[in-house]
Amino acid sequence: MPVTVCEFCRSTVVRNGDQLASTGKVAALPDDISPLQIGTMGEAEGDRFTVIGRLRWRWSAGAWNEWLAMLDDGSQLWLGEAMGRFMVLREHDGAVHLPKTVAYGDKLTIGGREFNVMDVKTATHQGAEGNLPFAIHAGATMLSVDLADDEGRCASVQMNGHETSAYTGRYAELGSLKPSNLRDIPGWPKPAFAHG
């Protein structure tokens, strides 16, 4: 990954070939009771993955995490985590066009599939850790659109500045990801589905 957040001083270190450059600090992540941590392993659609990085976003009435996971073949997976619910997403190759105004109830077609807009949020970057594919500066904002169809598929479209990226995938429960190396949370026994 080209970008790493130093876990000691919170500087963002960007690697460019042999060059390393520091591009500023990220905000300290607030206390969090997420069950995932850097190093958590799991399985999605038969592929094993390891969590290597995290982005945290805040909006006016909540926050969520986006965990970056790397698969054995080097490809990437994003786990969107909000309130204990997970979206297992892969980046969609191809253009996605967001209309000028998007709202709940609208429909968007991504990769030939139609999705319903579930909600639209303006989010602010709140912190990062681990290894990431890009650098994000503190205070960056984006428009985040969550979509779903009625067959368990979901999608996330994010627009910041002029760039729009789309991710599609499925909802998943933590148990179905066959996780191991979950975070130890004092006062809570690890669930039966966690291996180690």
Add this chain to the structure above:
Amino acid sequence: MADAVAEPAVKALTCTACGAPVDLRAPGYTVSIVCAQCGSTLDALTPDLKLIERANAVAHKPRIPIGSRGELDGVPWDAVGYMERSAGASRWSEYLLFNPYYGYRFLIDDGRRWSFCRLLDGEPRYVGIRERQVEKLRLSLVEYPYDAVVRFVLGEFYWRVAVDETARVTDYATTGVMLSLEEAEDEATWTRSDLLDRGVVEKAFGIPEKIKRGQPLSPHEPSPWAPLVVPMWGIAVVACLVAALLSFAAPKQTDLGGERLTTTLDAPEQTATIGPFDLPRPHNRVVVRDWGEGLDNEWIDTDVSLVNASTQQSYDGYALAEHYSGYDSDGPWSEGSPDTEVVFSHVPRGRYNLVVDYSAHTWSNTNLGAASTTIGSSGSWTTTSNSLERPNPRMGLDVKVGGLNGWNLLLAILAILVPPGAVSGAQYMFQRRRSGAA
């Protein structure tokens, strides 16, 4: 930040409004937290717990105390938030349950039963205008959407809660499962509630059971009458058929004989013995027909006894043959039945004599020979005949054995139909109550 030091399970903070300690159980997730001491709503997204709404006092104590842990289906849950909502006359409580490895669930207490509730991902499959499908279940639209209003909050929530917050709710239900669509402003959430067996929540959280009468029924509460309806009607139909079959297998009526007797008006009682008759079956239905001839404002009292010739066991009955007529201001009138029956239901086999004690009387205040009398108020009742030299009426008695007590069969059928009828009535009333909910 990735760290080696584990955070405490509960964060101890201080209420900005009243200074009381506030426990935060789901840091990073909780958005609003309500102070248990003063009821003020605090913003959990700001590190200093910005005050959102000040409150004066905490009025309600939830059945499950905030912070309690209970295990449901092998999974431990903390009850972190409590909310009361109402819709019309219905009022119910919702508990927010949290487990960091499982996320959030809800427990809904509708005053009668508990339901375990979770958010659905996306929408349940649309199957028709009034139907949705989830897994293999079909759920039907419940009446009309309604507005649910938040009335009271306590504890922590992963969204901004506020008293008076309103959501438009549409329910779909089948037995034991309910889907609810909640629409507020710019978003919609679908939840699925599964009815829990009685006592499960109380046992899990160690709280006492509470019976509250008169609560409205939730649309997914199963009717206790429903499983009884078909079996009871089935049994009733079979019972009616059996009763009818038994009745029609009854022996036909046969004549055993009889006699005609002459009475003497206003004379002392006379006795006659008719018979003997042989009753052939182990149990016999005996009908004694008693009729009077020539009754003219007269009646014949008869005590009728079937006496077993060998045991002298006596079966007693009474017959009254009467007929009256006259003129009054409205014209001619007549009253009384001269032809009657006495029925003996179960006379054992044997030889019997019919012993009758009878006497005939006239409708007058004096004995034989008196003049005719006016009875009743001012001229409305008069007898037509002269009481002098009245002819004596005659009485006929006929004995028959066998036949069917039609009324008995009818009463039996009615009695058989009462229990399934009552169950169907209860089922109908229950369904009406349930569909009137919310």
